[in-house]
Amino acid sequence: MAQSLTDYAKNWFKHTNKAERIxxxxxxxxxxxxxxxxxxxxxxxxxxxxxxxxYFFAFQVILVSDIPHFVPxxxxxxxxxxxxxxxxMGTIQILQVKRYLxxxxxxxxxxxxxxxxxxxxxxxxxxLVIFFIMCxxxxxxxxxxxxxxxxxxxxxIILSLAFSLILSTLYLLAKDISQIWTIIVGLGFWLSPIIYxxxxxxxxxxxxxxxxxxxxxxxxxxxxxxxxxxxxxxDWRLMGFDFIYAGFFLLIGIxxxxxxxxxxxxxx
Amino acid sequence: MEQSEDITIEVFKLHKTFNIxxxxxxxxxxxxxxLFNPSPIRHLKALQxxxxxxxxGECIGIIGRNGSGKSTLVKCMAQVFQPSQGxxxxxxxxxxxxxGVGMSHELTARENxxxxxxxxxxxxxxxxxxxxxxxxxxxxxxxxxxxxxxYSTGMIQRLTFATASHAGADIMFLDEIFAVGDQKFIEKAxxxxxxxxxxxxxxxxxSHSMAIIEKxxxxxxxxxxxxxxxxxxxxxxxxxxxxxxxxxxxxx
Numbered sequence: 001m002a003q004s005l006t007d008y009a010k011n012w013f014k015h016t017n018k019a020e021r022i023x024x025x026x027x028x029x030x031x032x033x034x035x036x037x038x039x040x041x042x043x044x045x046x047x048x049x050x051x052x053x054x055y056f057f058a059f060q061v062i063l064v065s066d067i068p069h070f071v072p073x074x075x076x077x078x079x080x081x082x083x084x085x086x087x088x089m090g091t092i093q094i095l096q097v098k099r100y101l102x103x104x105x106x107x108x109x110x111x112x113x114x115x116x117x118x119x120x121x122x123x124x125x126x127x128l129v130i131f132f133i134m135c136x137x138x139x140x141x142x143x144x145x146x147x148x149x150x151x152x153x154x155x156x157i158i159l160s161l162a163f164s165l166i167l168s169t170l171y172l173l174a175k176d177i178s179q180i181w182t183i184i185v186g187l188g189f190w191l192s193p194i195i196y197x198x199x200x201x202x203x204x205x206x207x208x209x210x211x212x213x214x215x216x217x218x219x220x221x222x223x224x225x226x227x228x229x230x231x232x233x234x235d236w237r238l239m240g241f242d243f244i245y246a247g248f249f250l251l252i253g254i255x256x257x258x259x260x261x262x263x264x265x266x267x268x
Numbered sequence: 269m270e271q272s273e274d275i276t277i278e279v280f281k282l283h284k285t286f287n288i289x290x291x292x293x294x295x296x297x298x299x300x301x302x303l304f305n306p307s308p309i310r311h312l313k314a315l316q317x318x319x320x321x322x323x324x325g326e327c328i329g330i331i332g333r334n335g336s337g338k339s340t341l342v343k344c345m346a347q348v349f350q351p352s353q354g355x356x357x358x359x360x361x362x363x364x365x366x367x368g369v370g371m372s373h374e375l376t377a378r379e380n381x382x383x384x385x386x387x388x389x390x391x392x393x394x395x396x397x398x399x400x401x402x403x404x405x406x407x408x409x410x411x412x413x414x415x416x417x418x419y420s421t422g423m424i425q426r427l428t429f430a431t432a433s434h435a436g437a438d439i440m441f442l443d444e445i446f447a448v449g450d451q452k453f454i455e456k457a458x459x460x461x462x463x464x465x466x467x468x469x470x471x472x473x474x475s476h477s478m479a480i481i482e483k484x485x486x487x488x489x490x491x492x493x494x495x496x497x498x499x500x501x502x503x504x505x506x507x508x509x510x511x512x513x514x515x516x517x518x519x520x
Contacts, residue, residue, distance in 0.1 A: 021386040028379050100372050103348045104364045105387035105437075176295035262350045265343070266286070 018111060025101075025115035030122045044123045045130055051078050055195055067197050069226050072135050076225055077194040077218045079127040080156060084214055085185055087120045087160035092178045094168045095264045102264075109261050110254075113168075117161050121153075131225075140225070145232035148224045151239065156217055158246040165253025169260040172267040193218055198228070209238060213245040276359045276439060276470040277322040277345060283353035284315040284337075284344055284494075313494055314340045317354075320489060320499045324359075327461060327471040329485035329502065331478070331509050337494040338474045339366070342441050345472065360438025360470075361388045365428050365445050373417035377408055377427055380416060384428075385435040398434045405456065406430040426453055433460045440464065443474045458484060478506050 034044050052075050059065045059074075067073055091113065098112045135142070170177045191208060192215050193201040202209060209215045220234040220242075260267075288310045315337045322328050330338045343349045345356055346364040363384070371380040381402055385395040403409055406426040416424055425445055432440055442461075446454050461471055461484055475481055481488060481502060488505035490498045492512065498505050 017386055017389060017391050020392055021383075024382060024386055024392065028375065028383065032374060098372075101383070101387065104346075104371075105384065106347060106358070106362055107387045174294065174296040174299065176297060180296065265348045266350075 018108075021107075022111050022115045022118065025112070026118035026122065029116055029119035033119065034123070041126065044126050048075065048079050048082060048127050049130065051082070059195055065197070069138055069140050071138055072131060072140050072226055073222060074195065075131050075134060076221050077192075079124060079131065080218055080221055081189065081192065081194055081214065082127075083120060083124045083156060084160050084163075086123070087117055088163045088167055089178065089181065089185070090120070091116055091164040092167045092171050092181065094164070095172065095261070096268050099265065099268065109257060109264075113161060113164055113257075117157060117164065120160070121157060124153075135225070142225065143232065145224050148232075148234050149221065151243075152217055152220055152224065152234070155239070155242050155246050158250055159213055159217075159242070162246060162249035162253040165257050166249065169253070169256040172260050172264055188212070188214065191215075198222075210241055213242050213249075216242040274323045275321045275357075276324045276326075277472070278357040279318055279320050279341075279345065279354070280356070281354035282315055282318040282341075282344060282351050282356060283313070284340055284349060285352040286312040286314055288312055315344065315494045318491075318496045319354075320496065322470055322472065322487075324470055325468040326486050327473065327484050329481040329488040329505075330472065330474045330491065331476075331481060331488060331505060332491035333509075333513070335493075336491040338491055339443055340494075341489075341491065342366075342443050342472060342474055346441050358439060361436075362439040362441065363388060363428075363432040363435075363437040364441040364443065365425070365432060366443035371416055371424065371428055374415060376413050376415055377403070377406075377419075378412050380427065381431050384431045388432070388435040388437050390435055395435070402427075402430045402434045405434065422450060422453065429453075429457055429460070433464060437469070439470045439472070441472045441474075444476070446475055446477055446480060454480075478510070482506055 034041050039046075052071065055074050055078070056071055060070050094112060094116060095109070101107050101112055102109050132142075167177055167181055191205065192212055193209070196204075198219065201215075209219055216235070216238040220239055222228070223234050224232055289307045318341060330341060332338050340349065342364065344351055345358070346362055347356065347358065348364065371384065375383070378399075381399060382392065382395055385398075386392065403412055406423070406429075408423060408427060411419065411423070416427065419427070429442075429445060446457070458480065461473075464471060471484075473481065473485060485502050487500055488498075488502040489496055490505040490508050498508055
């Protein structure tokens with residue numbers, strides 16, 4: 001079974017141009033998003049920086065938060081949240097916007113989703129560079145534990161892809177899904193440990209770190225990059241839960257695409 | 269009996285019915301408020317029991333009056349629409365071309381060529397080699413890096429056709445593409461169709477131009493009100509179509 005899966009993966013990359021095509025579409029998507037105006041890439045960096053400055057002013061200057069390394073603490077949470085938000089909100093209408101890709105050639109729809117998710121991840125990496133620079137100025141130093149960020153980011157990509165698939169296929173049935181999702185993510189922001197101290201979050205919202213799949217990602221990313229009480233090892237149990245969530249939602253998303261996707265052209 | 273390995277397109281007992289609601293309840297709010305009072309569904313039978321096959325390298329035509337189901341049939345064959353009954357089997361890569369669409373209007377000609385070429389199975393290095401030929405064929409040398417939303421319909425058509433023909437789609441569906449091109453483009457396009465035919469590519473042409481249909485198609489499907497009236501010899505199909513047209517000339 002494992003051997004046949006490996007062979008399948010090898011064939012997929014070697015004998016098709018799918019990987020090359022997904023990367024080509026991701027690059028073009030990224031260019032469309034950020035190079036279309038004179039400010040260019042600066043816009044990609046402006047949003048998280050402006051968010052961070054607003055929250056920093058509100059919680060550090062006015063409310064005087066005593067969370068150590070509050071700026072990077074806030075920033076890593078914001079860029080993870082924004083990646084999830086962009087990858088889900090921004091793809092709700094993907095089957096409509098990108099219909100030229102699957103209607104006029106027999107391109108697999110999943111490739112279109114992957115290209116957009118990867119394109120967003122390029123933007124995420126730019127933000128991560130800003131985060132690394134910021135850490136140097138705020139006295140946060142990394143060690144080998146940052147290697148654990150790789151499974152965390154993979155988890156984030158799978159989760160975002162899963163919700164992207166679910167929401168965009170739901171859009172075929174209900175055009176107001178984006179309004180509903182706006183309310184859900186608005187609520188989700190305040191139910192995630194983005195601006196709160198961890199102790200406060202866990203005491204006031206018990207079990208939410210396990211119930212909210214984004215919460216675990218933020219908590220573990222902070223642990224890996226900034227550390228909690230000098231510890232940098234992620235909470236493996238929490239990471240396991242988050243992978244199960246991501247896998248579960250991905251299965252639902254793929255199943256919905258398989259069942260509703262073929263009729264996308266008619267329903268749009 | 270045709271050898272199954274020669275069959276590139278198989279249309280088997282195809283039915284296509286569109287289910288249309290008079291009120292388009294397409295939001296959660298509308299569905300909720302009309303949960304116990306849904307509007308009736310009308311079943312529009314666009315295609316009924318269409319059954320034929322196309323061999324590799326054949327150029328076939330589809331003719332019929334407006335609303336006879338030609339474009340629906342092509343979209344079903346290109347797997348844009350799913351059959352309500354029956355099935356369609358395609359062998360190879362395909363590209364569907366119809367009026368002014370098939371590419372992203374937000375992208376430049378260069379980007380569209382690379383994406384379309386890649387979607388047709390080509391590697392980037394292979395597209396690099398034919399890129400200049402595509403641009404030259406489409407006569408768009410001065411507009412390579414211009415977004416195609418600024419192109420005329422004819423320019424987009426030339427670009428789409430040039431890309432599909434040079435990138436080597438195994439099957440080309442040409443839905444009324446000759447309606448917008450100028451004479452020079454039509455001449456170039458038909459030369460490509462002749463060449464593609466010889467190279468073993470399959471072409472399906474939907475057109476109201478009987479001259480093109482008769483000259484280049486080896487078989488013709490004549491559709492009337494969603495039914496396949498005839499499939500075979502082009503001259504017979506065209507005669508049936510023109511007779512039908514003359515019978516429907518409105519009285520002065």
